[in-house]
Amino acid sequence: MSVQTVSLKSVLDQIDNNLPAATDRLLELLRIPSVSTDPAFAAHCQTAADWLVADLQSIGAEATKRDTPGHPMVVGHVAGEGPHILFYGHYDVQPVDPLNLWDRDPFDPAIEETPAGRVIRGRGSSDDKGQLMTFVEACRAWREVNGSLPCQITFFFEGEEESGSPSLIPFMKENAEELTADIALICDTGLFESRVPAIITMLRGLAGIEVEITGPDRDLHSGMYGGLVRNPLHVMSNIIAGLHDETGRITLDGFYDDVPELSDEIRAQWQALSFDHAKFLGDIGLTEQGGEVDRTPLEKLWSRPTCEVNGMWGGYTGDGSKTVLPSKAHAKFTFRLVGQQDPAKIVAALKAYVEASVPSDYKVSYKGDKGAPAAQMSVSHPAFEQARKALSDEWPDAAAYVGCGGSIPIAGFFKDILNMDAMLIGFGKDDDQIHSPNEKYDMESFHKGIRSWARVLEEMTKK
Amino acid sequence: MSVQTVSLKSVLDQIDNNLPAATDRLLELLRIPSVSTDPAFAAHCQTAADWLVADLQSIGAEATKRDTPGHPMVVGHVAGEGPHILFYGHYDVQPVDPLNLWDRDPFDPAIEETPAGRVIRGRGSSDDKGQLMTFVEACRAWREVNGSLPCQITFFFEGEEESGSPSLIPFMKENAEELTADIALICDTGLFESRVPAIITMLRGLAGIEVEITGPDRDLHSGMYGGLVRNPLHVMSNIIAGLHDETGRITLDGFYDDVPELSDEIRAQWQALSFDHAKFLGDIGLTEQGGEVDRTPLEKLWSRPTCEVNGMWGGYTGDGSKTVLPSKAHAKFTFRLVGQQDPAKIVAALKAYVEASVPSDYKVSYKGDKGAPAAQMSVSHPAFEQARKALSDEWPDAAAYVGCGGSIPIAGFFKDILNMDAMLIGFGKDDDQIHSPNEKYDMESFHKGIRSWARVLEEMTKK
Numbered sequence: 005m006s007v008q009t010v011s012l013k014s015v016l017d018q019i020d021n022n023l024p025a026a027t028d029r030l031l032e033l034l035r036i037p038s039v040s041t042d043p044a045f046a047a048h049c050q051t052a053a054d055w056l057v058a059d060l061q062s063i064g065a066e067a068t069k070r071d072t073p074g075h076p077m078v079v080g081h082v083a084g085e086g087p088h089i090l091f092y093g094h095y096d097v098q099p100v101d102p103l104n105l106w107d108r109d110p111f112d113p114a115i116e117e118t119p120a121g122r123v124i125r126g127r128g129s130s131d132d133k134g135q136l137m138t139f140v141e142a143c144r145a146w147r148e149v150n151g152s153l154p155c156q157i158t159f160f161f162e163g164e165e166e167s168g169s170p171s172l173i174p175f176m177k178e179n180a181e182e183l184t185a186d187i188a189l190i191c192d193t194g195l196f197e198s199r200v201p202a203i204i205t206m207l208r209g210l211a212g213i214e215v216e217i218t219g220p221d222r223d224l225h226s227g228m229y230g231g232l233v234r235n236p237l238h239v240m241s242n243i244i245a246g247l248h249d250e251t252g253r254i255t256l257d258g259f260y261d262d263v264p265e266l267s268d269e270i271r272a273q274w275q276a277l278s279f280d281h282a283k284f285l286g287d288i289g290l291t292e293q294g295g296e297v298d299r300t301p302l303e304k305l306w307s308r309p310t311c312e313v314n315g316m317w318g319g320y321t322g323d324g325s326k327t328v329l330p331s332k333a334h335a336k337f338t339f340r341l342v343g344q345q346d347p348a349k350i351v352a353a354l355k356a357y358v359e360a361s362v363p364s365d366y367k368v369s370y371k372g373d374k375g376a377p378a379a380q381m382s383v384s385h386p387a388f389e390q391a392r393k394a395l396s397d398e399w400p401d402a403a404a405y406v407g408c409g410g411s412i413p414i415a416g417f418f419k420d421i422l423n424m425d426a427m428l429i430g431f432g433k434d435d436d437q438i439h440s441p442n443e444k445y446d447m448e449s450f451h452k453g454i455r456s457w458a459r460v461l462e463e464m465t466k467k
Numbered sequence: 468m469s470v471q472t473v474s475l476k477s478v479l480d481q482i483d484n485n486l487p488a489a490t491d492r493l494l495e496l497l498r499i500p501s502v503s504t505d506p507a508f509a510a511h512c513q514t515a516a517d518w519l520v521a522d523l524q525s526i527g528a529e530a531t532k533r534d535t536p537g538h539p540m541v542v543g544h545v546a547g548e549g550p551h552i553l554f555y556g557h558y559d560v561q562p563v564d565p566l567n568l569w570d571r572d573p574f575d576p577a578i579e580e581t582p583a584g585r586v587i588r589g590r591g592s593s594d595d596k597g598q599l600m601t602f603v604e605a606c607r608a609w610r611e612v613n614g615s616l617p618c619q620i621t622f623f624f625e626g627e628e629e630s631g632s633p634s635l636i637p638f639m640k641e642n643a644e645e646l647t648a649d650i651a652l653i654c655d656t657g658l659f660e661s662r663v664p665a666i667i668t669m670l671r672g673l674a675g676i677e678v679e680i681t682g683p684d685r686d687l688h689s690g691m692y693g694g695l696v697r698n699p700l701h702v703m704s705n706i707i708a709g710l711h712d713e714t715g716r717i718t719l720d721g722f723y724d725d726v727p728e729l730s731d732e733i734r735a736q737w738q739a740l741s742f743d744h745a746k747f748l749g750d751i752g753l754t755e756q757g758g759e760v761d762r763t764p765l766e767k768l769w770s771r772p773t774c775e776v777n778g779m780w781g782g783y784t785g786d787g788s789k790t791v792l793p794s795k796a797h798a799k800f801t802f803r804l805v806g807q808q809d810p811a812k813i814v815a816a817l818k819a820y821v822e823a824s825v826p827s828d829y830k831v832s833y834k835g836d837k838g839a840p841a842a843q844m845s846v847s848h849p850a851f852e853q854a855r856k857a858l859s860d861e862w863p864d865a866a867a868y869v870g871c872g873g874s875i876p877i878a879g880f881f882k883d884i885l886n887m888d889a890m891l892i893g894f895g896k897d898d899d900q901i902h903s904p905n906e907k908y909d910m911e912s913f914h915k916g917i918r919s920w921a922r923v924l925e926e927m928t929k930k
Binding site: 098166167168210212214219222224226230232233237238242243244248284291292293294304305309313315316318322323329333335338372411439 | 504629677685687691692693695696697710744751752768780783788827828874897900901904
């Protein structure tokens with residue numbers, strides 16, 4: 005048994021023994037309501053950043069809070085030999101509404117015993133504070149056992165991931181030298197089927213925009229005007245209904261121009277995963293697949309683009325009834341992108357379609373235009389195989405290369421701006437209810453996640 | 468000049484002289500936020516009813532507040548010779564949202580000078596407190612001049628007109644004898660084109676229901692689930708989009724079964740009104756007609772049925788973005804009915820269509836089912852011609868028999884339950900913005916409205 009392996013066992017033991025203290029630290033961080041999308045929570049984002057600076061300092065990093073026009077970044081450095089690793093996570097969280105569907109205060113987190121095991125319940129527990137802390141805690145344990153970390157590490161935490169990361173690209177460009185490492189590790193993803201440790205090599209991109217259409221210049225009495233005046237809610241419904249054809253394809257001009265087909269190799273790998281889509285749907289109370297009729301479930305989730313209305317509203321939405329013919333209708337659209345789809349081109353196609361669809365006397369306005377292209381990782385970097393081995397050692401199932409339907413634009417930015425490969429490894433489960441009420445993170449995810457990073461560090465720094 | 472005519476002139480003078488005091492009384496009533504549809508305002512509905520009881524007592528009526536399972540009724544009686552007239556109005560008002568579009572507190576009414584003349588600004592000023600008070604003030608002036616009213620009068624005010632009048636039918640049935648008069652006068656309508664005094668002989672009915680559809684049992688991350696899971700907002704949009712065909716006709720099975728064509732006589736009368744639909748649309752910022760392509764504008768507004776979504780919502784509707792694939796979508800539907808259309812049959816057809824349109828693993832639930840059939844007045848009762856003459860004497864234009872797109876179910880109830888004809892006369896203008904922010908009632912409407920009722924009383928009680 006090599007020295008290194010003895011050291012790893014001690015680190016893993018240290019992680020096991022110190023899990024209660026690590027959990028307490030996570031609960032502290034979860035109590036800070038760092039919702040990035042709502043300006044009312046801006047001060048809490050500052051507090052979360054300060055908390056992380058202090059925590060990184062406690063493990064020996066030179067850490068600072070770095071102002072941006074939006075919420076601050078946190079950057080920390082630990083010097084060392086061997087490869088230079090950058091670890092990325094985000095400390096901001098999604099809004100909590102509808103609040104009435106939560107069983108507890110989303111920002112008063114707690115450990116709950118459930119039939120499926122212990123969970124950490126609260127907003128951000130899985131996305132992404134719990135995941136972020138798995139790496140920090142692995143480093144803490146490593147340092148406690150060995151006196152120092154095994155290599156040079158840069159910690160890079162942002163606070164705008166849930167609101168489109170407006171400050172990220174400028175910050176990366178301005179601090180390119182400081183942030184460039186040999187490889188980036190990103191912990192914001194999940195286990196495949198809540199079980200198989202997974203390294204993501206394919207991520208969908210995102211394009212989005214909010215559309216407001218205005219018909220009559222005020223809300224009208226539906227009796228006095230109904231029949232002669234077009235209802236903006238009907239017009240918006242027609243727009244949304246027209247975005248997909250009967251086969252589930254998106255109808256925007258040129259939408260599929262830059263969408264590649266899967267390689268035979270990837271198709272075979274995904275086939276081997278024997279994804280249980282009936283269970284996937286059953287877990288959310290459904291039995292029927294939606295989407296493109298001629299695609300497999302994993303293709304629909306990982307390698308095909310989508311168009312979703314994330315929110316829609318107009319007219320009277322309170323209790324009781326109000327016979328109004330509303331002036332306005334609103335919808336928030338996002339697209340998941342794949343291959344070489346260009347977010348700006350997709351948003352432009354949506355705008356052209358909306359403008360061609362509204363009556364000539366309607367007005368259309370937009371806000372919140374945003375986008376990030378899809379990302380494809382190169383698995384030729386040796387870190388991929390090192391991480392695959394480390395994860396396979398920790399978990400019952402062997403680790404797999406998979407796709408991801410979500411958009412984690414940071415992976416593409418590391419490649420495009422810093423010319424750095426990124427490896428996405430995370431421990432979330434399908435029922436974590438991220439972005440939803442009652443978000444949780446399994447204690448197993450947290451505990452084995454910390455242990456996984458210790459093993460990855462060991463594999464990557466083996467002499 | 469007959470004694471009666473001398474009396475009328477004195478009454479009209481009294482109305483002119485006492486207009487400031489009448490206005491102050493109306494402002495008092497407008498300050499009571501008697502929103503009926505929202506349970507939070509229930510106490511204010513009681514206050515409004517109490518205020519009206521006291522005001523009726525001040526003009527010599529035996530008036531009482533009468534409890535119902537919902538908001539109370541106000542009933543007042545004045546004994547007298549000649550015809551027995553029942554006057555109906557409603558003291559409840561529409562909700563005020565969106566509050567930010569009001570230029571003043573909706574329940575802090577005021578007289579405003581505008582380029583088009585003086586207006587009374589505030590929620591309920593036109594619909595219906597201002598209109599209701601025109602009749603009360605006419606009676607007050609008549610009594611002040613003559614010592615008594617010219618005939619037997621029953622005042623009947625309800626507080627649930629804006630929320631579907633759930634207590635009205637039971638109350639009318641339980642108090643049928645007390646509420647039966649020779650004819651009912653209803654003041655809840657407007658001048659044709661804001662100018663021509665109008666007696667409504669045709670009213671659209673109303674059917675409505677709120678629909679909730681549930682797909683996944685929780686809100687989902689649109690990246691993790693998008694492409695494989697159907698979005699309830701898309702499903703609801705498809706439902707709404709499918710309710711009208713390309714010619715503007717409503718597609719529900721059997722929807723037009725009980726819709727009659729206009730008689731040649733009515734069609735000719737409406738043609739003679741030379742309705743300026745371009746101005747009607749221009750006043751609300753529009754230029755294009757919607758609705759059935761093969762119908763005239765007045766047909767669309769008065770004699771053709773409609774389907775409108777009065778409110779729709781689902782997903783994230785706050786500031787910023789949230790990439791959610793929502794669990795639920797909601798829509799409030801109402802239909803304006805004509806002829807013999809049966810509200811229950813129409814609601815059943817909508818339900819059948821919704822249930823046939825959702826995926827088999829979706830859930831559908833309903834609330835707020837309601838309805839009232841359309842009403843057709845018989846103009847053979849002599850009061851119609853008496854009122855037409857009285858109104859023609861007061862206003863520059865001769866009075867006309869017209870249709871009304873709105874639903875005033877009370878007119879049908881008077882006929883069906885009490886076998887009593889009803890005459891709908893009102894003084895609202897097209898730009899009163901009833902049901903909308905910045906509702907107002909012109910001082911001209913209020914003043915000449917009071918004078919109109921004095922003339923109608925005189926014509927109806929002439930020896």
